[in-house]
Amino acid sequence: MSSKIPIVRQTAWISIVPHLMVMGLIMLIWYQFNKTEFILYGAITYLIISQLLRRVIAKEHKAGMLKVKLEKFEEAIPLFKNSYEFFKRNDWIDKYRFLTLLSSGRMTYKEMALINIAFCYGQSGNGKLSKEYYERALNEYPKSGMAKAGLRLLNSISDSQDK
Incomplete structure (x- = not known):
């Protein structure tokens, strides 16, 4: 599905290091069971775990993003509000999301x-x-x-309407 809505994903590149360490650990575990295809199994396991964590823990955020892509903005707002409240209550998940969610995002949830x-x-x-x-x-x-940037845009619009 292609979206007309711009989606921005900023990456905190330093958080890639712990991800590689987690992936290496998973591969090491797989190596104990299969010495020939442990890299493939480790990478697949890592991808499955990372997707499950994001789908389960950050489900409100993901649901909100889906609504934005479908341009259902009013329906997305309560989902993002729920996401904000969840991560506010569980700040440690958001603070250490590079491990808890295997997420390399620069911005907090x-x-x-x-x-x-x-x-x-x-x-x-x-x-x-x-x-x-x-x-x-x-x-x-x-x-x-x-x-x-959002505030500047809104302010420039209101300034141009005032003239």
Whole structure:
């Protein structure tokens, strides 16, 4: 399914190192059982585990992203809000997501949730709430380039309407 909605994935490259270590450990375990195809089995096992972790633990986020791709922005908002609340309650999962979810994302799931909520409100025509969520994202994550860009865009639109 191709999407007309831009999806941005930023990678924290340093987190690849623990991923390679986990994959190596899985391959080492497979080596005990199959000395010829342990690399293949290890890689497949790693992929299955990483996908399962993201589908189970970050299920609200994934469901929200699916709604965004389908341009069902109003339906995505509560999913992202649930995702934000889950990762707020379980901050350690988000903080150590390079191990808990085998995710190399640069942004936390909480930051992504706030930005996605702001984006969805903006796409739904609610600029006021969109701006509030971009500002909230900036309050919690002052270096968030996505939140800064979203706010700049909203401000430039309101400035051009004022003229």
